[in-house]
Amino acid sequence: MEFWLDLNEEQRDLREWVHGFAEGVVRPAAAEWDEREETPWPVIQEAAKIGLYGFEFLANTWSDPTGLSLPLANEELFWGDAGIGMAISGTALAVAAIYGSGTPEQLVEWVPQCFGDAADPKVGAFCTTEPEAGSDVAAMRTRARYDQAKDEWVLTGQKAYATNGGIAEVHVVTASVDPELGARGQAAFVVPPGTPGLAGTRKLRKLGLRASHTADIFLDEVRVPGSCLLGGKEALDERLARARSGQRASRQAAMRTFELSRPAVGAQAIGIARAAYEYALEYARTRVQFGRPIIENQAIAFALADMRTEIDAARLLVWRAAWMGRNDRPFTAGEGSMSKLKAGEVAVATTEKAVQILGGAGYLRDHPVERMYRDAKIYTIFEGTSEIQRLVISRAISGMPIR
Numbered sequence: 001m002e003f004w005l006d007l008n009e010e011q012r013d014l015r016e017w018v019h020g021f022a023e024g025v026v027r028p029a030a031a032e033w034d035e036r037e038e039t040p041w042p043v044i045q046e047a048a049k050i051g052l053y054g055f056e057f058l059a060n061t062w063s064d065p066t067g068l069s070l071p072l073a074n075e076e077l078f079w080g081d082a083g084i085g086m087a088i089s090g091t092a093l094a095v096a097a098i099y100g101s102g103t104p105e106q107l108v109e110w111v112p113q114c115f116g117d118a119a120d121p122k123v124g125a126f127c128t129t130e131p132e133a134g135s136d137v138a139a140m141r142t143r144a145r146y147d148q149a150k151d152e153w154v155l156t157g158q159k160a161y162a163t164n165g166g167i168a169e170v171h172v173v174t175a176s177v178d179p180e181l182g183a184r185g186q187a188a189f190v191v192p193p194g195t196p197g198l199a200g201t202r203k204l205r206k207l208g209l210r211a212s213h214t215a216d217i218f219l220d221e222v223r224v225p226g227s228c229l230l231g232g233k234e235a236l237d238e239r240l241a242r243a244r245s246g247q248r249a250s251r252q253a254a255m256r257t258f259e260l261s262r263p264a265v266g267a268q269a270i271g272i273a274r275a276a277y278e279y280a281l282e283y284a285r286t287r288v289q290f291g292r293p294i295i296e297n298q299a300i301a302f303a304l305a306d307m308r309t310e311i312d313a314a315r316l317l318v319w320r321a322a323w324m325g326r327n328d329r330p331f332t333a334g335e336g337s338m339s340k341l342k343a344g345e346v347a348v349a350t351t352e353k354a355v356q357i358l359g360g361a362g363y364l365r366d367h368p369v370e371r372m373y374r375d376a377k378i379y380t381i382f383e384g385t386s387e388i389q390r391l392v393i394s395r396a397i398s399g400m401p402i403r
């Protein structure tokens, strides 16, 4: 599939449809759920009812051979609101992990359970970060031990910052099977609904994305059937044997998930940036000081020009990376990381400028740029911090073991 900037009819329809939902349902609810710091179940249910939340929606967007449908949908949804956007999209992380590491049978069994149905929607969680293993995935301490007699895996450890952790129907948990192999000794497991031992979750209180539930979770001898190992035991044993014999690795479970999702995450950041830019542009046109609209000052107009330029530049990087990923192009310069790095930093800079353009009003909860400013910051932190993106890019372009 060639890279092409003109959207086709299907993509334009998708963008309009998601935009309509973001404008009509998400935006009006944004301030309330941000204040409540709770998962907006009624909004998720609305999304499920119209087909915007569920396996079919994700499958349709993923199947677009240009790769652009998911970024398009994400940008519009997060333009509506990032907290609610994440409450709706958080499940996709678990689904991406199942898709990335699971067998086709596991995909069919677990993905629908992550979403539930329109009458009773559920969410999924992907739990990889730990208190001692954030950027340094290899430092993971959660252990997976195989109980051969029962054909069960026993998971013990602690996970940090899990989106939907503890409220999810399905948790996908990464754990170390062979700690001596570092990241190469890790695997991903599905923890089915109601599994004993996954308890004692601690809900976290955050700067932004407050409508999205984030929690620490504790795994105390959590027993899951052997079939819950994503990819299956045979594939794991082969992978571990290759690692032990010093052969080059296939990509680790957690990293593969992040690679799949980086441009889609970048698109979320662009949605926030665009929303803040549009709001600030309108404000600058109508706010009068010194007898004229503030946009007639070059300082304000140029700030808006820069905001728009940066947003468009970030979107082009996101679209390129999404297209490359979908068309199996090698990321020889870390293009997936570039897209997330640029989009995250643009979201932070743009929302900050938007607050500045609104002056005192920008600092108040009366205007959404205050919330957007808080929400944007996460995009230089999760799914790999900006520093980690730079590490990936610098290693890719130099071929050097930069630390």
Ligand SMILES: Cc1cc2nc3c(=O)[nH]c(=O)nc-3n(C[C@H](O)[C@H](O)[C@H](O)COP(=O)(O)OP(=O)(O)OC[C@H]3O[C@@H](n4cnc5c(N)ncnc54)[C@H](O)[C@@H]3O)c2cc1C
Binding pocket: 093, 126, 127, 128, 129, 131, 133, 134, 135, 136, 160, 161, 162, 163, 164, 206, 209, 214, 378, 381, 382, 383, 384, 385, 386, 387, 388, 391, 403
């Ligand atoms: C709201 C939210 C939702 C999240 N959702 C999930 C989720 O669903 N699932 C999940 O598994 N995780 C999730 N995370 C965790 C997130 O991915 C991590 O916070 C992130 O990867 C950073 O890890 P850390 O917080 O441990 O920071 P650290 O790794 O401790 O980093 C601290 C600082 O040091 C820098 N640093 C670290 N190593 C290097 C290096 N080698 N070179 C230069 N700088 C370096 C970092 O860039 C950062 O600035 C979420 C986090 C938040 C806040």
